[in-house]
Each structure stands twice: as structure tokens, then as C-alpha cells.
Amino acid sequence: MNGIDGERPSDGLDAVEADGGLWSPGVDYLSGWREARAxxxxxxxxxxxxxxxxxxxxxxxxxxxxxxxxxxxxxxxxVVERLARCLELAARNPDGGAA
Incomplete structure (x- = not known):
């Protein structure tokens, strides 16, 4: 069954909202996600x-x-404050204390 002007009617699946954004057909989300996952x-x-x-x-x-x-x-x-302290210490001593 066709919609107006011979186009197929929208089934609502052309773009899916996920994680605060819009997922569109034809975009390779999996490759980006795999890289981020690693x-x-x-x-x-x-x-x-x-x-x-x-x-x-x-x-x-x-x-x-x-x-x-x-x-x-x-x-x-x-816990994020603790991580920030660790990173600040590492930044001040990038060689890990080796003399």
C-alpha cells in the first residue's frame, strides 16, 4: 500500500531515537561503537x-x-574526585618517580 504521491507510508522506523540522539538508516554506528567499546x-x-x-x-x-x-x-x-587527584599526581610526576 502506498502513501501520498506513491511514496510508502512512514512506519516510524526510518529514524530511531536512542541515547539522546537520532539513529538514521545508512549510518555505520557499529564500527564507531566497536572502537569506543575497545x-x-x-x-x-x-x-x-x-x-x-x-x-x-x-x-x-x-x-x-x-x-x-x-x-x-x-x-x-x-570517586571522580579521587580519579582527578590521581591524574593530577601523575601529571606532576610523569616518569612515575624513577630517578
């Missing part, structure tokens, strides 16, 4: 190795509306 996994392993709990601080993968990968870091404010 980076998020690496960051989560580093957070675990540094003594953080993933229930308190975690990196997650998502994509933009254009299909670019994005890694989001979310955590409890007190």
Missing part, C-alpha cells in the same frame, strides 16, 4: 588496576548521530 574496556581495566570499582566509576561506549564512537566516564562524585 577504548572503554581498556580504560575500565586500567581503573580496576588502579583500585577503582566499576560499580562506582565506569567507562561506557556509545556513538554520535554521525556514527562516531564516544567513550563516556560516569561515576560517583567522590
Amino acid at each position: 577504548a572503554a574496556d581498556r580504560l575500565n581495566r586500567a581503573l580496576l588496576a588502579a583500585g577503582f570499582e566499576l560499580s562506582e566509576l565506569r567507562a561506557t561506549a556509545t556513538t554520535t548521530g554521525e556514527g562516531h564512537g564516544v567513550v563516556r566516564l560516569a561515576g560517583w562524585p567522590t
Whole structure:
């Protein structure tokens, strides 16, 4: 069955809203997500190795509306403050204390 002017009627699936954005047909979201997932996994392993709990601080993968990968870091404010202190110390001592 055709819609107006012979076009197919919209089934509402041409674009899907997800994660605060719009997913459009023809955009390769999977490649961007896979890249972001690999980076998020690496960051989560580093957070675990540094003594953080993933229930308190975690990196997650998502994509933009254009299909670019994005890694989001979310955590409890007190835990994020702890991470910030660790990064500040690392920035002041980039060689890890080696003499």
C-alpha cells in the first residue's frame, strides 16, 4: 500500500531515537561503537588496576548521530574526585618517580 504521491507510508522506523540522539538508516554506528567499546574496556581495566570499582566509576561506549564512537566516564562524585587527584599526581610526576 502506498502513501501520498506513491511514496510508502512512514512506519516510524526510518529514524530511531536512542541515547539522546537520532539513529538514521545508512549510518555505520557499529564500527564507531566497536572502537569506543575497545577504548572503554581498556580504560575500565586500567581503573580496576588502579583500585577503582566499576560499580562506582565506569567507562561506557556509545556513538554520535554521525556514527562516531564516544567513550563516556560516569561515576560517583567522590570517586571522580579521587580519579582527578590521581591524574593530577601523575601529571606532576610523569616518569612515575624513577630517578
